Amino acid sequence: METEVSATALLLIPVITAFVCYLLKNEKLIGYVSFAGSLVLAGVSVPVVFAASSSPVQLMGGALFMDSLSTYIMAIVIVLGFASSAYSIGYLEHELKVGLTSAIWMRRYYMLLHLFIFTMLLVTVVNNLAVLWIAVEATTIVSAVLIGSGFRKRDLAIEAAWKYIILCTVGITFALLGTFITYYASIAVMGTEGSLNWTDLRAIARQLNPSTMKLAFIFILVGYGTKAGLAPVHNWLPDAHSQAPTPISALLSGILLNTAFYGIMRFVSIVEPSTGTAFTGNLLILFGLLSIGLASVFILVQDNYKRLLAYSSIEHMGIISLGVGIGGPIGMYGALLHILNHALSKPLMFFASGKIQAHYGSTKIEKVGGVLTSMPLLGTFIFIGALSLAAMPPFNIFISEFSVLKAGADKGLWTVIGLFLAFAVIVFYGLLSGFGRMLFEKGIEKDVVSSGFSSCRTTRIPNIIGNSVMFFMAAAIILLGLHVPSFIDGTIRNCIEALGVR
């Protein structure tokens, strides 16, 4: 009963915060209200997450379902939502000062930010796979407005938002077809009253018709794969991530991609028992490798650091897909840990690069130099984040990538591993040469525009909040690289069990 109340509160709090933010007229206060809202959300979520991560919880007659995988993704959504709303205070204050946004768009921004968090939470708690689709499509719609937000001032943002919503909606249409086909398969087994509840489908997964489920899975993979940024349907991703407001880029990259991939993981666990692991595994490995390879090439030639980060997201989604595809407990462990690690490193980098963009007034790598000397704290964050993203030991991403590699080696997939390693080397060089240049190269003379940008700094308190968020994320990156805490380790093990990976 208690869990039921707090789970309902979990879904209600972001909605309430959204409306309060929209109704508030005070520009100074609104950021702090949104910050408080996400703080309350984080507080309420703690007991629910702990209750559901050990034993699955079903609420409202089975409409809501939370197991360890849901809570794992949900916890990341909440933590990143918190970080983003904290960072947003300073970011929007700066945007308002330099005239890139207006007061009305600021209110809309905060409302949409919390609605965005709500839709992502909804993805993680629903049991019905069609409702899952509705929630994923809702994330697309809300985030498209966020990407284009304040589009009167930014011409390119509207181009990015248009590409994003068109590509993702078309892609996700196929996922709905896949869902229909799954429903059809369940009717064949369960009689006229078929079901789309994941728990029911999981129970009858072995009896589902393999060829129907194969067809369904292909549509699902194309649909949610588009949203998860898997190549070759990733084209929207670099545009959207580079043009969105910085806190939204962090959310898009850190967790939105993963909520779409969460859909794929749920489907894998009901498709696999009837078709065998080879079918889903090979498809995921294929798209994973394709994403890593394609991203590595673009990372090598990229001259825009925000797009560099976006392509790095494609690479990391590829690694997650590869981990799930290789499968087995170790591969799955690597993939799930990678979701968390990437959700820490990438938002840190986006937050830091947002500050750099505000300071230098450009997103070109060559226009930025000597960050480590001019802004030592920010430079250190970028240094840590870049090393982590390049999978340098002893940082966190090294551990999860190594787990994926180990799973591949155990299964003897030497071609896959060889290609993966080759691409990883290219990414390593591309990322570190790009960010190395920004960090260490001699500072360049600022032009008039950029000095205009840097003259209006944010006030102190938002700056401190933003910096401390980045500090905690950097600390988490280092600590997770040294040791995976037992509660994270335990949750991931429960997830592997819940998905039935052997």
Next chain:
Amino acid sequence: MKNWIQAFAVVDFISVGILLTAIAMSAFRRLEACVRTYTLNSWLLSSLIAIVAFMIGETHLYVAAALTLITKGILLPLFLRRIVRQMKVARDAEPYIQNALSLTISGILVAVVYASLREGIFVSGFSKYVLQISIAVILIGLFTMITRRKAITQVIGLLFMENGLFLAGFSLTLGMPIIIELGVLFDMLMGVIILGIFAVQIKKVFTSSNLDKLTVLKG
């Protein structure tokens, strides 16, 4: 009445009508004509659902038919027409391929779908052609989205895809539970409204409603 519906193969006629409106849309250049074909397509879809509901006596399908009629048949066409008038573009720009060719390609798409689904992975209760037709409509919608330049025609292509998808879902499972249909329709409505607003903004920002201008971001 039921015998009459079966004797004259009304279901098949309506589904062929859905296919023909999709093909016609792929050839029309005037935007208002495209919107009108979409309206017709949605009405046909809704009446198909209603007739099947009558034939098998499922009351919840009437609700689905009504919902389809309200959202796809009335609200969306009205909204689209407003957007088209607001943007003051009557015709689509020169498409990437000519009308005759796009008609031919639509025909080829239908033939390919028909040939590849002839064996029938699925057995649908009320007509054996509906699944083929729905997949063909999805592909024609996609094809239109690829070959047109106006933002609004892309949205219309997307809507045709979604109509095809609804038809496919309907032929496979006789529709989803009402609450889910409601959610899907709501998402679609919101998505199209946002797309419409963006399309107007594109026109304002790029001083053209052609999507050719959207090529700054790449690489």
